[in-house]
Amino acid sequence: MLTAQRQNSMREAILDAAEDLFSKNGFRAVSMREIAQASGANLGSISYHFGSKDGLLRAIYERHSGPMNRRRQELLTEAQRIRDPDDRLEAIVRAFILPSLSQTEGSIGGGARFARLRAVVMAERHEDAQKIIAETFNPINLAFIDALQACLPHLPRADIVWRTHFLLGAVSYTLINPWRVTRLSDGEANGENTEEALVQIVRAAVAAFRAPAGSDPAP
Amino acid sequence: MLTAQRQNSMREAILDAAEDLFSKNGFRAVSMREIAQASGANLGSISYHFGSKDGLLRAIYERHSGPMNRRRQELLTEAQRIRDPDDRLEAIVRAFILPSLSQTEGSIGGGARFARLRAVVMAERHEDAQKIIAETFNPINLAFIDALQACLPHLPRADIVWRTHFLLGAVSYTLINPWRVTRLSDGEANGENTEEALVQIVRAAVAAFRAPAGSDPAP
DNA sequence: CTAGCATTTGTACAGCCGTCCAAATGTGGC
DNA sequence: GCCACATTTGGACGGCTGTACAAATGCTAG
Numbered sequence: 001m002l003t004a005q006r007q008n009s010m011r012e013a014i015l016d017a018a019e020d021l022f023s024k025n026g027f028r029a030v031s032m033r034e035i036a037q038a039s040g041a042n043l044g045s046i047s048y049h050f051g052s053k054d055g056l057l058r059a060i061y062e063r064h065s066g067p068m069n070r071r072r073q074e075l076l077t078e079a080q081r082i083r084d085p086d087d088r089l090e091a092i093v094r095a096f097i098l099p100s101l102s103q104t105e106g107s108i109g110g111g112a113r114f115a116r117l118r119a120v121v122m123a124e125r126h127e128d129a130q131k132i133i134a135e136t137f138n139p140i141n142l143a144f145i146d147a148l149q150a151c152l153p154h155l156p157r158a159d160i161v162w163r164t165h166f167l168l169g170a171v172s173y174t175l176i177n178p179w180r181v182t183r184l185s186d187g188e189a190n191g192e193n194t195e196e197a198l199v200q201i202v203r204a205a206v207a208a209f210r211a212p213a214g215s216d217p218a219p
Numbered sequence: 220m221l222t223a224q225r226q227n228s229m230r231e232a233i234l235d236a237a238e239d240l241f242s243k244n245g246f247r248a249v250s251m252r253e254i255a256q257a258s259g260a261n262l263g264s265i266s267y268h269f270g271s272k273d274g275l276l277r278a279i280y281e282r283h284s285g286p287m288n289r290r291r292q293e294l295l296t297e298a299q300r301i302r303d304p305d306d307r308l309e310a311i312v313r314a315f316i317l318p319s320l321s322q323t324e325g326s327i328g329g330g331a332r333f334a335r336l337r338a339v340v341m342a343e344r345h346e347d348a349q350k351i352i353a354e355t356f357n358p359i360n361l362a363f364i365d366a367l368q369a370c371l372p373h374l375p376r377a378d379i380v381w382r383t384h385f386l387l388g389a390v391s392y393t394l395i396n397p398w399r400v401t402r403l404s405d406g407e408a409n410g411e412n413t414e415e416a417l418v419q420i421v422r423a424a425v426a427a428f429r430a431p432a433g434s435d436p437a438p
Numbered sequence: 439c440t441a442g443c444a445t446t447t448g449t450a451c452a453g454c455c456g457t458c459c460a461a462a463t464g465t466g467g468c
Numbered sequence: 469g470c471c472a473c474a475t476t477t478g479g480a481c482g483g484c485t486g487t488a489c490a491a492a493t494g495c496t497a498g
Contacts, residue, residue, distance in 0.1 A: 010445080010446085024344075026247070026344065028245070028247050028248055029247055029344075031484075031485065031486085032485080032486060033485085033486095041446085042445095042446055043448090044445095044446070044449090044489085045445075047489095048444095048445070051487095052486075052487075053487090119342065120344075122342075122395065123338065123339055123341075123342030123343070124245050124339075124342070124343065125243075125244060125245065125248075125339075134402070138402070138403070141403060142403065145403065157404065157407060158404050158408035159419070161400055161404040161408050162404075162416075162423070163419075163423050164403070165393065165399060165400045166388075166389035166393075166419075166420065168392060169385075169388040169389040169390075170389060170392075172392055173385070173391055174385075174388065176344075177341065181381060183357070184357070184360060184361065184364065184380050184384070185376065185377050185380040185381075188376060188377040188380070189380050189381055191384075197381075200381040200385075203430050203431075204381070204382050204385050204430055205427070206430070207429065207430030208424070210426065211422050211426030229475080229476085250455065250456085251455080252454085252456095261476055261477055262457095262477090262478085263457095263475095263477065263478075264475075264477080266456085266457065266458075267474090267475070267476075271456075272457090
């Protein structure tokens with residue numbers, strides 16, 4: 001019991017397999033038996049460790065959301081130290097989405113796999129998941145909105161919320177349909193390349209945030 | 220047979236109910252029996268009219284995609300007649316997404332309901348649906364990209380594809396999670412108000428399209 | 439070695455799923 | 469009235485679902 005290192009190897013194998021399958025095929029479409037087979041575990045073991053399918057999903061969220069939001073808070077604090085409002089805006093936007101796009105699939109604190117899982121599960125309108133997502137992500141999202149408001153004091157808060165929403169939509173959509181941009185550009189752009197996606201999203205989002213509020217523009 | 224008006228009342232009732240349920244709960248989560256009950260039809264009638272659940276989904280797409288894309292082409296042609304590139308850009312963006320956001324749920328040629336269905340089904344990674352969507356929407360999407368390229372001749376085509384992709388993502392995300400923006404703004408913004416969403420998306424997207432390409436900005 | 443707990447196994451269960459089909463019913467032309 | 473066809477009905481089918489549980493196994497402390 002002293003070395004809590006690899007004590008629950010099976011439990012984590014199940015979590016890994018479930019996360020992989022859910023992120024690829026959605027929550028409802030993946031059966032407990034598929035997860036059992038993919039993880040090498042017995043069907044009953046999943047019930048033993050997680051109680052139910054919903055419990056399994058909840059465990060996946062619990063494993064990730066803490067470290068991920070800690071990482072985002074870290075990046076946000078770092079970005080907020082930047083003096084120049086223009087540079088700061090860009091840094092905040094990058095901090096907002098970088099943990100969701102980081103390619104390191106295995107890492108607990110982030111990774112595109114968990115982000116894709118959230119996007120897919122959210123689209124399925126799974127009630128339990130929506131509640132979990134709202135509870136764990138709202139506070140940090142509000143912190144980012146506050147930071148953005150500080151960069152753009154002239155902008156109504158509602159506009160900032162809308163544009164933050166669009167930013168999340170762009171990330172979500174890219175994670176769900178990476179091939180779309182590849183096909184539409186005839187291979188010139190690569191949707192699966194998360195670094196390229198990051199650069200493109202940041203540039204577009206920063207410009208969107210800098211758009212005028214209600215009246216006509218005046219550049 | 221002369222009055223082809225209400226000849227297939229049951230068939231259309233099934234389509235309506237299925238479209239409603241699919242757009243609200245996703246494809247896999249809705250059972251044939253639910254659709255039967257909601258439409259007042261017998262379970263066997265659905266098989267009779269559409270062959271299978273996939274056939275039903277396909278019929279929904281066939282009912283909408285033609286008129287919808289005709290409407291989008293119409294709006295695009297109209298927008299392309301605008302001389303001033305700045306005004307034209309905005310008109311094209313509006314034409315691109317307006318049919319997906321128009322609140323008239325009943326209409327065949329568009330409506331948020333069908334758009335939400337597409338977004339949800341797409342997120343479920345239903346293979347049949349993805350093929351249908353790609354086939355029926357790629358040509359018109361490429362036409363829009365060409366029109367945008369004409370407004371922004373200095374911009375690499377890959378950048379335009381990326382930003383068009385983000386635009387679709389913002390629309391999709393808003394249709395899937397309308398309440399998010401409402402909650403995050405404490406009611407100041409209303410995600411369910413499609414007119415407000417349209418204005419906000421257009422303003423943000425136009426600014427994003429006008430962002431510089433690769434090098435540093437210079438305003 | 440053994441007692442006791444943690445974990446794994448195999449199986450059973452009730453329920454819902456999409457699909458299929460024969461029979462019943464409705465409908466329009468002759 | 470009657471025939472032929474379109475549609476609707478109700479039920480049955482095999483298969484898959486998530487969950488539950490007793491029995492078997494593994495493992496660790498004493």
